[in-house]
Amino acid sequence: MTIWTRSAALLAATAILPSIVSSVSATPQEGEGVAWEITEGLTTEIGPRIAGSDAERRAREWGKAKLEALGFSGVAIEPFKTRAWTRGPEHAQLLAPYTQPLAITALGFSVPTPDAGLKAPLVYFASLDELRAAPDGSLSGKVAFIDHAMRRAQDGSGYGPYGDVRRRGPSLASGKGAAAVVIRSAGTDSHRNPHTGVTVFAKDVKPIPAGAVSNPDADLIARVAKRGKAMEIDLTLLGKPNPDAPSGNVVADLPGRDPSLPMILLACHLDSWDLGTGAIDDASGCGIITAAALAAQKDGRTLRTIRVLWSGNEEMGVGGGGGGHYAAIHGGDRHAVAMESDFGADKVWQFRMDLAAENEPLGAKVEAALWPMGIVYHGGDAEGGADVGAIIAKQNLAVIDLGQDGTHYFDLHHTPDDTLDKVDPAALQQNVEAWTAVLKVIANEPGTIGAVAKD
Amino acid sequence: MTIWTRSAALLAATAILPSIVSSVSATPQEGEGVAWEITEGLTTEIGPRIAGSDAERRAREWGKAKLEALGFSGVAIEPFKTRAWTRGPEHAQLLAPYTQPLAITALGFSVPTPDAGLKAPLVYFASLDELRAAPDGSLSGKVAFIDHAMRRAQDGSGYGPYGDVRRRGPSLASGKGAAAVVIRSAGTDSHRNPHTGVTVFAKDVKPIPAGAVSNPDADLIARVAKRGKAMEIDLTLLGKPNPDAPSGNVVADLPGRDPSLPMILLACHLDSWDLGTGAIDDASGCGIITAAALAAQKDGRTLRTIRVLWSGNEEMGVGGGGGGHYAAIHGGDRHAVAMESDFGADKVWQFRMDLAAENEPLGAKVEAALWPMGIVYHGGDAEGGADVGAIIAKQNLAVIDLGQDGTHYFDLHHTPDDTLDKVDPAALQQNVEAWTAVLKVIANEPGTIGAVAKD
Known part of the structure; x- marks a missing residue:
């Protein structure tokens, strides 16, 4: 479905955007920064937060307070009922x-x-x-x-x-x-x-x-x-089904300079399986998108608004989780691009895009921003994920997937071993830098951004 | 306490014993041989076998049947009461x-x-x-x-x-x-x-x-x-103490050509902690010593009898386990050297000896047998372990410790993760070969073998 192909546009874009290239910074110290704070905080102060549980509710309140403290606007908990399950x-x-x-x-x-x-x-x-x-x-x-x-x-x-x-x-x-x-x-x-x-x-x-x-x-x-x-x-x-369980999303914005432009939506999920503390699945995802949104506006507002969605009940949503609820109540909001981080905290090594043909120059700028980090373009569909799937489908949004190294992901996924010690702070920060590099391009893009037309 | 020092005796012994050097064979196929059969069998057919439990009793019967099938003589279960604990x-x-x-x-x-x-x-x-x-x-x-x-x-x-x-x-x-x-x-x-x-x-x-x-x-x-x-x-x-629990040792011999000579005692322990299946602690030890005893007699009886002791209640013995019971009832038997395998199944890389000064030529032969396998002499005390400690102390026996690579041992030790998949069949077989090489030397040694005199 994606039309993006590697091309000479890469070199041209690299020449145009030296500031993006130089924004790739050095390795951070261990366990510093917003992404680490969120990952450490959710795993330490909340821990396991299965959808529908009181822990998931506490995670929403924790998230709201954290996003407000970080300077986000319009931070809101958006409750919904969901089909869940109790161990x-x-x-x-x-x-x-x-x-x-x-x-x-x-x-x-x-x-x-x-x-x-x-x-x-x-x-x-x-x-x-x-x-x-x-x-x-x-x-x-x-x-x-x-x-x-x-x-x-x-x-x-x-x-x-x-x-x-x-x-x-x-x-x-x-x-x-x-x-x-x-x-x-x-x-x-x-x-x-x-x-x-x-x-x-x-x-x-x-x-x-x-x-x-x-x-x-x-x-x-x-x-x-x-x-x-x-x-x-x-x-x-x-264990047994918990068919009418309380859940909710946390939504927060970093307003752009031009509120008339469709915004950039970044998602992760706040719920976790109950066996571990949901470090790589998906506290780190919330840490990455939130830190990157802030970093993209560090030197001033981006042109477009950046919204973060910390979704409820991704794990057991199956169509009725936080992603679906977001699409249901935010279907009237205008979005340009949707992105999701929900594949752990190892380094980003490739990316995929679903961008309209007329956005080839924008795609070249994204590639130019990632290329100095050794992150390469891969073919195949950019799909977002469960937290953004419904809004992407509803509005046919452009999508960029930053693909992490998943070699060890399924050693930990959905096990008691999904704990903070499995997150490498340097790799986490590399994610933040990759996301920041992409956001600096797309959130400052003035023109129309669209996806490939779907049948 | 050991007097052994590296010396020119190594080279002399190497020249004397080319047959030992050449006995180091190639890597085995995966999961073959007596050591693997015992490790696989105990972990699969018995599993966790905490001291004092019915599973430990079944392990003794399994061990007796296995040792008889392998051709050992005088295979006996020697029951004792012990201080144990129940989870x-x-x-x-x-x-x-x-x-x-x-x-x-x-x-x-x-x-x-x-x-x-x-x-x-x-x-x-x-x-x-x-x-x-x-x-x-x-x-x-x-x-x-x-x-x-x-x-x-x-x-x-x-x-x-x-x-x-x-x-x-x-x-x-x-x-x-x-x-x-x-x-x-x-x-x-x-x-x-x-x-x-x-x-x-x-x-x-x-x-x-x-x-x-x-x-x-x-x-x-x-x-x-x-x-x-x-x-x-x-x-x-x-969990609570189980102060008068049934346990037992399994003892079996491969008779030597000269029954008047003190025998070689090889030990492991049959009990395990209950969280895992006791693969590296210590089914593999029983596999190693038993396979090596048989391999040492493959081309005919050794001069001395080789005895294997599969000890009960090593884990909670604290002086009153299988090693103590063995010393109590076999204090009249004559032993020359005691050895124990209870440190996993990774490769042997060093050895220690407690040998009397007059046994320096024997030590040189042991060193010559191990040197071609890259197993080097280390200083420090040779101590045996809990299963042979009491008989060593009682009879002041010579001791040879074959030291395994313990880099990963405490990743698994006493955890649910002590399972068969953690045993590398090639490393297990390397243990068997190292033990066999040593046994071919010491079980064929005609003279007096003794330890350093203790105060």
Whole structure:
């Protein structure tokens, strides 16, 4: 969908904009600056903040106070009701052929097992495809285990196919009659920390209890399955849907010199999964966009208004979270470009753009601003993300994606290990500088900015 | 205590023993051989096997069957009663100034909190020394938190001082009047997996509930403490001493050609902490010594008998575990050298010896056998370990310690992460080869073998 191609425009733009090039500054000291303050503050003073929880409410108030203290205008909490899910006690063990405790966590939208647990045969499937091939009804009274082997990819692209084990696997198992389902975590680490995340039950199947075991536990189940003896599991997952939960967005502006121009929208999400403290997912994203918005106006207001959206319920939103609510109530606001930071805190190494053909000179300026930092243009669609997806679709907005190194992202994603120690302050600051460089270009662009026309 | 010094004897011995040098073979295929089978088998078919548990009993039976199948003679389970400890439900959260769940585990010999938990002020101490400086009685009704910063060391030497936070910290806190104590885990990783292990309450203090939080949780507490606001913890640790628990050793021999010669004793421990599956601590040790004993006799019996001791209750033994029981009932058996493998499965890189002065030629042969593998002689005491310490002391035995690379050992030690995926089959096999090379020398040595005379 994007029309941007590398071209001689890069060199021309570089010559035009030496001030942008020189704005790439040196490595900061450890743990300084606005991005760090926000990441450290949210993880330390709030911690886990699952959508619909009191902690998420406290995070909104924390965010409002922080954004006001930083000098943002019109800081507002915009509450909404959302479909969420609440974790309950959870544990599991293999009962046969060997007794082995399993490190397990429920997936979002799992329904509860009986309080005393569910004891049932455990049936091993090496992949989602192997489960697909199972005869209908063959899993009646049984628990399906779905194995797979998520591979790491610098751009995070493994999350599509392997994430589907989590997103679609439980629904598929239920369709085959399974009483419950356990998957290998969609994650690339080898620690006893299972990865949670939402699953989506299709309309025609019954929701069932669904959990994920850590990779070492999945390895164990695979080794046991290989021995060919009947397996039995004792599964207790008491989490349950929380269908009408309170959530909310925090929205704040840095007004531009020309309020008549459509603004730049920057988004992150304030909610987190509950197992960790949501450092890389996504306190750091809120830190990055907020610090960059301020840095872009450090030497004076930008031409356009820059808005930050700290979204509620991204993790379990599935169409009804903060991004959807923002589009619903801000559909009358005029936006030019939407950007989102929600892929951790490692360094930005590539970018993608969805810009109209007539904005090729603007694209060249963006490329020129990022090129001195070693951040290169990549093909493929610029998509924003869940927090800006609805407003992008509604208004057909231009999008710029600053792509972070995701090599280690799925070691931590949705696990207890998503904690502040995983954020490298220097890499965090590199993000801020990349975002600042882009904002200095796009928020000072006077002309019309648009996306490629969509069908 | 050791008299061994590097000398020209090395070169002489190398010339004498080309067959030993050439016995260093190529890298094995992944996951093959006796050492792997034992490590894989114990972790897969038994799993966690805390001393005194039914799992430890099953491990003994598994071990007896395995050693018999491998062709060992006189395989015997030697039961004993021991002082152990049983884990109970455990969880904790910071209540003030912020609500934060904490990843915690009880230390062995902790006494239980009330079932409903203990809510009390949490007082931060940056180190054991800072706690030592607190006035007597100043912690009455409070919970002490002891921070520190364990550093990694290739030889594992950090475990002395940092392990003391765990071993002595709770006793010290109790002496100051604390109602309970929480420490930073004695570990070098940054995962939400706390490190358990025993603590030792001095005779003159009251045992109190004692737990360890993971490093990221300790980081959090340190950050909160830095803010200077009063902290409060809600602590539930229901584990309790199990003072008269059943345990046992498994002992098995590979008879030598001359039964009149004192034998070679090789030890590991069969029990494990309960959080992981005891892969590196110490299934791999049992795998290494057993595989090496068999390999040393592959081309025919050695001159001396080689005995393997798979010890019970090493982890909580503190003088009354498997090593002590072995010395008590085998004090009449004649041993020449004792060796133990209980420091993981990473490669052997150095060795130490406690050999009598008249055994210098034997030491040279050992050095010559290891030198082609890049394993070098280090000064310092050869000590064996908890499973052989009592018999060494009783009979003043010669000791050879094959020192493994411990750089990553304390990332995993006593955590849920001590699982099979952490064992590199090639490194495991390198251990077997190093042990085999040493055994081929010492188990074929006809003369008297002795230790340095002790005072």
